[in-house]
Amino acid sequence: MDDSKVRVCYALSYFHPLESGAERQALAQGVELVKRGHSVQVVTHAVDGLARDEDVQGIQVHRWVRSSRVGPLFAVSFVAGVIRALRRLRGSYDLIHTHQGLWEAIATGLGRQTFGGVPTLVQPASSGYYGEAEELSRTKGFPLLRRLILRNHAFAAISADIEDQWLRLGVPPERMFRMASGVDAVHYRPGKSEIESALLPRPRVMFTGRLHPQKNLMRLLDAWPAVAKLTSANLILVGQGPEHDRLKARVAELGIADRVQFAGAVNDPADILRAADLFVLPSVAEGMSNSLLEAMATALPCVASGIGGNVDLIGEGVGRLVIGDDPAMWSDALIEILGDRDHASRMGATARHRVETEFALPIVVDRYLTLYRHLLAERSTSRSDRPW
Incomplete structure (x- = not known):
């Protein structure tokens, strides 16, 4: 060698x-x-x-x-x-x-x-x-x-x-x-979170990253009323960025302020990811997302847009790729995974294994x-x- x-x-x-x-x-x-x-x-x-x-x-x-x-x-x-x-x-x-x-x-x-x-x-x-x-x-x-x-x-x-x-x-x-x-698969790992009490109750769907048009979070918010109606899940948006005020205004327009939490920026997302049940990434452009890798390492099932490096990461059994921009497609994917805890757990375990063997x-x-x-x-x- x-x-x-x-x-x-x-x-x-x-x-x-x-x-x-x-x-x-x-x-x-x-x-x-x-x-x-x-x-x-x-x-x-x-x-x-x-x-x-x-x-x-x-x-x-x-x-x-x-x-x-x-x-x-x-x-x-x-x-x-x-x-x-x-x-x-x-x-x-x-x-x-x-x-x-x-x-x-x-x-x-x-x-x-x-x-x-x-x-x-x-x-x-x-x-x-x-x-x-x-x-x-x-x-x-x-x-x-x-x-x-x-x-x-x-x-x-x-x-x-x-x-x-x-x-x-x-x-x-x-x-x-x-x-x-x-991704550092030792630092990003499943386990108990120290900040459970600071977040809306489980089940939690979480996004981590910049609040930027590239991340397409407006489409995720448009999908959330249907998710909120059919599940007890809460949406946690972790990060800051130029879209913050527009996103907050959209949450108010949709009447979902009690089911969406803006958690702000964190220096290290490892602990807050351990407080999640499902990770979501609706971006319109990505290379190979650090946030997606971190969520996979934390053994979270992932729902991501079918673009860029997301396609390379979300293979069979890891999560769900959503092709297109229809809010109904996003809500359907989220509702399906939230509705089957055993399947979600298997997805998370597969995601963790993929990181350990290919992307550590x-x-x-x-x-x-x-x-x-x-x-x-x-x-x-x-x-x-x-x-x-």
């Missing part, structure tokens, strides 16, 4: 403590790599009030990138800032891994010859309308930007949908690698290390033999 140490530099717009899905996954994987003796650095945005350089659980974070907030100047300044930072760090890393696939990937594609010839691995965070491939196609200068991104050495797709989109954009199949996100963080990081070493081995071959 190859036990050589790897020095990897992540590039992404923001990093801990400013987090969404990609940032959380980069932190989790980076910490696991550091625990194994590898070196992890991060190049990211400068943030007022946060240190320019910081050790975060062994990861060396460099908040050096400053960008304009004005239209096209953002892109130019961000790309230039990433290139400058990576050039400054040249020699301290063996490989660059972007945990997002738009401006970070443009920066590594444009500047790759100045980074010492190290491999550059691009990992788009999502698919669908909010994903990088579709955002790229809507961006002025798309043909040139696409060519710059395709200059990167390799691409990691965390879902079949992402893989398909980027192959259609022109990534050669031999430079595309199917990967996955991981150590397993996923093993896969990334294998890919890193493959790319580094290719680097050592003759330049004339490379596909880039």
Whole structure:
């Protein structure tokens, strides 16, 4: 077994403590790599009030990138800032891994010859309308930007949908690698919750994540009156975001305020997930959802939209995929699972087993290390033999 140490530099717009899905996954994987003796650095945005350089659980974070907030100047300044930072760090890393696939990937594609010839691995965070491939196609200068991104050495797709989109954009199949996100299955586990008394009574259907249009929570609320009528379940929405006020107003309009709880943001969703009976994720776009993985690790049956990485996670016996946007389809799926506790319990156990065997963080990081070493081995071959 190859036990050589790897020095990897992540590039992404923001990093801990400013987090969404990609940032959380980069932190989790980076910490696991550091625990194994590898070196992890991060190049990211400068943030007022946060240190320019910081050790975060062994990861060396460099908040050096400053960008304009004005239209096209953002892109130019961000790309230039990433290139400058990576050039400054040249020699301290063996490989660059972007945990997002738009401006970070443009920066590594444009500047790759100045980074010492190290491999550059691009990992788009999502698919669908909010994903990088579709955002790229809507961006002025798309043909040139696409060519710059395709200059990167390799691409990691965390879902079949992402893989398909980027192959259609022109990534050669031999430079595309199917990967996955991981979850700490020791931390996220079934068990007793310490916050039962702070929540509406069981059974509880729970969502965790950003209250953002991407999560399509308005459709879930439209489905809830039927669920409330035929079951005793309560809906718990965990998180904050720009949709908060609109969602609260919709709850009032529907007359379901006594059956829906806005629990706010939590730093660590592990304990509140243990207080749930069923997890729901109605998003219109996902890469491979951290929230869905966390719910599966907690042995919750899951109802999720049939899009993006949800399709890769919710296999036979794990839960239910809902295809389409009809509220009745959502309410039917929720009512059916809530009405059969034994079946729901079996689904949760199957979800937990799937995480333990395929998506536990150590397993996923093993896969990334294998890919890193493959790319580094290719680097050592003759330049004339490379596909880039």
